Amino acid sequence: MHALILNGLEQPLQLSETATPQPAPGEVQVHLRAAALNHRDVWIQKGQYAGVKFPIILGSDGAGIISAVGAGVDAQLLGREVLINPGQQWGNNPAAQGRSFTILGLPHNGTFAEYVCVSAASVHPKPTHLSFEQAAALPLGGVTAYRALFTRAGLQAGERVLINGVGGGVALLALQMAVAAGARVWVTSSSAEKIAKAVALGAEGGISYTAEKWPAQLTQQAGGAFDVLVDSAAGPGFNHLLDAAAPGGRLVFYGGTHGAIPQVPPAKIFWKQLSILGSTMGTEADFAQMVALVEHHRIVPAIDEILSLAEGEQALRRMDQGLQFGKIVLQIPG
Structure with a gap:
């Protein structure tokens, strides 16, 4: 698959070919159609984030179509249009995240790619009134x-x-x-x-x-x-x-x-x-309730600019300069 890979501190994102991830038991593979940037991505590139490692595929926000399922996952999910909750393993205490909590895009490869594998519990139906680009602008910020x-x-x-x-x-x-x-x-x-x-x-x-x-x-x-x-x-x-x-x-x-x-x-x-x-991110319940609120009120996230996956480094520089109003989105070929 094609992915934007960060190979080192202060290095530009490189569009490269890398192995397509396959879903482990309990996971789904999502064929991404759009991904969105967060300031987190800029901070990782600059080494201003804990646990930085290289190489890494950045990106916490994404929306796409379930293209494969791992063992133990209902095959009826195949073909579903979804968005991804980037918060992984919140823990059992809804008041605060546990020590195992992580965010997609570091330490695990993220959404600046054609495919990503995540827990089946992390995917939610894409609100019907949103395009893939609009849906990708929603998860972490929402x-x-x-x-x-x-x-x-x-x-x-x-x-x-x-x-x-x-x-x-x-x-x-x-x-x-x-x-x-x-x-x-x-x-x-x-x-x-x-x-x-x-x-x-x-x-x-x-x-x-x-x-x-x-x-x-x-x-x-x-x-x-x-x-x-x-x-x-x-x-x-x-x-x-x-x-x-x-x-x-x-x-x-x-x-x-x-x-x-x-x-x-x-x-x-x-x-x-x-x-x-x-406040930091949210629980699975927070995420599900957020999606329901967006669906009910037909909220459309504000998008600053839509660029191609190949323009990922350009997108990061725009975010770093603070020029955006709304989300910067990367369109990923279907």
Whole structure:
């Protein structure tokens, strides 16, 4: 098969021929039709991710058709159109992932290839209203957004939501899911264009996080402070989110791209009775419920650009530069 292979630290992805994986007992082989990028792929290429090994086929997101099944797997699955849950072996505790938890694309070969083998429990029916490219844009970002909003923050209809740093796949899916659930959503970004695009997807407004005293301005714009705040940056801006939170608010974050959180005045948290919540990926139940939500509300993930598998290195560079609005997708020949 053809696959994009990363052979070393800071090396470009190489489109090469490699052995086609065969399903072990309990596994299915998926003939991939599309794969999507995540920042994780860039971090692995740069050596900024634990457990890096080479050679490796990157890619956590993928959608395709089941083309073979291993021993013990129902043969009726053959030919099914599916998307893949990239979270493997979550464990028995729904509150947090276990020590055996891994994400597709490292340490095991991922979806930047014509074929991949995964546990039969990891594949879910592709929502009927989505193309393969749209479905491939959903898994990692979708389950991360769903768990952050609903499992961790307990979002309810009518609540005000603030999504900090809109533009990436998780943030946009969180926006779309929150709107579908009946919440009122505002966003921040350093880009006026990204804020305008977020409004087109259902946000009620937004503000640049570079603006002076932006929490007060956005709170006035929204008619009140925010019940749920979603963040992936952390860093110095974290204090601003505490200022924007309503009493009893829940601040959930799933990343820390801006680094460590500086000293926080404790009264900002205890006097407002805030909840600070961490979230990572999601359980099999989270994933199934996310797919059901997307199907029911016919949510279509925002796609920035669709490129060919051979353009994988170009796609990584676009993501590294932070130019995208939505997911960058690789189309894989059928």
